[in-house]
Amino acid sequence: DGGITQSPKYLFRKEGQNVTLSCEQNLNHDAMYWYRQDPGQGLRLIYYSQIVNDFQKGDIAEGYSVSREKKESFPLTVTSAQKNPTAFYLCASRPGHYNLIGELFFGEGSRLTVL
């Protein structure tokens, strides 16, 4: 079945460690997104990519890094520079790029807890 797969679903990390969250899609979508969700809050955009080998910072990119070497993959690294990384991370994709039409398809999310 086509869809977006995020892994791991749950992750625990010690302070000072980098961690990489995986996001893979087989929907042949051009655009991919990473959002962060904190309890009782909305979705805040971390990074987004419209095409392979190109990505842009969202509203809260500090302490995060991404790569887009393949169309189907958009991994997110939470670095030790991110001061409050405990959150629910959602990856999404949508068809087309640089266009204003088309809904987001979300993965099931990765819940990161820093101990």
Added chain:
Amino acid sequence: GQQVMQIPQYQHVQEGEDFTTYCNSSTTLSNIQWYKQRPGGHPVFLIQLVKSGEVKKQKRLTFQFGEAKKNSSLHITATQTTDVGTYFCAVHGSGNTGKLIFGQGTTLQVKP
């Protein structure tokens, strides 16, 4: 940057009552999308509105886009316990960059 305000943040209703959430922008929007996130789940697309004054219905859900394309609403008639969740609006950032920004969401609780 582009911002969208969504109100109310929380709403508790008795089953059978109506519910409305609003999204407001200070700038004219190209379109607006609505999503629903069930507790413990991920957001799922509901609908996209593009035209000024557009009204779309999905069973008990009515979506409206303002005439000036600066606001939108989602109205649920006769809520059911299955309507529980958080409803988000999402808009495109300024410029044709593909950036999608979400409102803060309205969390709906329905008492049976």
